[in-house]
Amino acid sequence: MPLGIFLTQILRDIRSQKMRTTLTVFGILWGTASVVLLLAFGQGVAEMQHKAIRGLGEYIVIMWPGRTAKVFQGLSKNRVIKFREADAALLKAQVQHIGACSPEYQKGDVKARVGKLERLIRVTGCWPEFAPMRNVIAQAGSRFINDEDLEQKRRVVFLGYELAKDLFGEDNPVGRVVLVNGAPINKKQDSSYNGQDNNRAFIPSTTFQAMYGNEFINNMVFRADEPNRTAQVKKGVYQVLGAKYRFDKDDNEALSMWDTTENEKFFSTFFIAFRAFLGVVGAFTLIVGGIGISNIMHVVVEERTKEIGVKMALGAKPRFIKGQFIFETLFLTAIGGVLGFTFAWAIVSVVPSFHVEDYIGTPVISSSVSIAAASVLSLIGLVAAYFPARRAARLNPIEALRL
Numbered sequence: 001m002p003l004g005i006f007l008t009q010i011l012r013d014i015r016s017q018k019m020r021t022t023l024t025v026f027g028i029l030w031g032t033a034s035v036v037l038l039l040a041f042g043q044g045v046a047e048m049q050h051k052a053i054r055g056l057g058e059y060i061v062i063m064w065p066g067r068t069a070k071v072f073q074g075l076s077k078n079r080v081i082k083f084r085e086a087d088a089a090l091l092k093a094q095v096q097h098i099g100a101c102s103p104e105y106q107k108g109d110v111k112a113r114v115g116k117l118e119r120l121i122r123v124t125g126c127w128p129e130f131a132p133m134r135n136v137i138a139q140a141g142s143r144f145i146n147d148e149d150l151e152q153k154r155r156v157v158f159l160g161y162e163l164a165k166d167l168f169g170e171d172n173p174v175g176r177v178v179l180v181n182g183a184p185i186n187k188k189q190d191s192s193y194n195g196q197d198n199n200r201a202f203i204p205s206t207t208f209q210a211m212y213g214n215e216f217i218n219n220m221v222f223r224a225d226e227p228n229r230t231a232q233v234k235k236g237v238y239q240v241l242g243a244k245y246r247f248d249k250d251d252n253e254a255l256s257m258w259d260t261t262e263n264e265k266f267f268s269t270f271f272i273a274f275r276a277f278l279g280v281v282g283a284f285t286l287i288v289g290g291i292g293i294s295n296i297m298h299v300v301v302e303e304r305t306k307e308i309g310v311k312m313a314l315g316a317k318p319r320f321i322k323g324q325f326i327f328e329t330l331f332l333t334a335i336g337g338v339l340g341f342t343f344a345w346a347i348v349s350v351v352p353s354f355h356v357e358d359y360i361g362t363p364v365i366s367s368s369v370s371i372a373a374a375s376v377l378s379l380i381g382l383v384a385a386y387f388p389a390r391r392a393a394r395l396n397p398i399e400a401l402r403l
Contacts, residue, residue: 028336031289035282036344048361069253099225125208290380297388329385
């Protein structure tokens with residue numbers, strides 16, 4: 001039979017069953033939209049979490065001093081370890097494959113004043129390497145502290161984005177004076193992006209020590225020159241500091257390390273499983289729609305038994321009967337799928353206008369999401385079409401005409 005006549009018959013059959021056609025298309029639309037939206041929102045949440053983790057710093061280790069848990073070389077356990085700024089220089093000099101390292105002084109509830117405005121802020125003293133490790137990014141026209149600031153103990157400060165906004169509003173803070181505990185820091189050269197450290201003030205570690213007289217630092221931040229060498233560098237840090245402070249290199253209580261590399265690996269694995277779970281839930285929703293289509297097509301075959309018998313009596317071959325029902329089902333599935341994708345795309349497009357990115361991320365209909373949904377949809381459409389079509393093709397024309 002010519003393709004034009006074939007398509008005309010299918011369209012005529014679809015128009016004659018408007019209610020069933022509508023229910024079939026709606027079932028596929030709802031299932032498709034569910035799959036796409038679940039995967040899109042799942043990907044948005046995953047990317048939000050990855051961004052939050054990387055905002056803290058990529059492939060870094062944050063290390064705090066601890067307390068010894070083992071007797072070592074005649075020394076008792078429970079000895080308190082305290083870091084000095086010189087320890088960071090020692091690690092840079094003696095630990096192989098360490099890419100960057102910075103001490104970190106911290107002081108909270110520091111009074112900062114700009115004009116008549118006064119705020120309590122947190123001040124961090126660090127080295128220039130701190131910025132790239134912790135993803136602290138300067139805005140155009142500004143910079144983070146540098147080596148000269150460190151060597152000359154310059155009174156310069158780098159303000160986090162929110163802190164700069166709070167102190168200076170919409171004014172350009174570069175070059176302005178900030179009074180910190182009554183002491184003028186007269187070259188406010190820097191401003192920051194809206195990242196993890198957006199409410200902190202950064203000054204050179206040497207300036208911090210001169211202002212507050214701290215002998216010990218709070219913690220250190222370091223990173224390997226290659227992410228796959230992080231474990232090796234951590235081992236080297238234990239050996240170097242263990243030799244200096246005389247504790248067992250296997251004493252896990254002496255140093256407390258937060259390895260963000262392991263953290264990121266865990267979250268990557270977790271969100272792969274999370275997206276897979278959402279995909280399975282969405283697929284089951286689509287399968288329910290497919291079962292509905294299959295049941296409807298079985299009813300259609302039952303109602304059109306006599307029509308099928310007439311066609312077969314006039315010479316229509318079983319493969320034509322089967323092809324007609326398969327094509328009709330796939331056609332309805334395709335319409336429902338397109339409408340489902342369109343509906344999901346519309347939902348994803350309007351989500352950013354509600355400004356909920358900080359809570360659920362930004363949903364994304366990626367190519368992988370589209371391919372996965374289209375593949376599941378095609379498979380379900382074929383399975384839903386096959387069995388009713390096979391039943392129709394196997395009808396005996398004589399018995400069909402008697403019904």
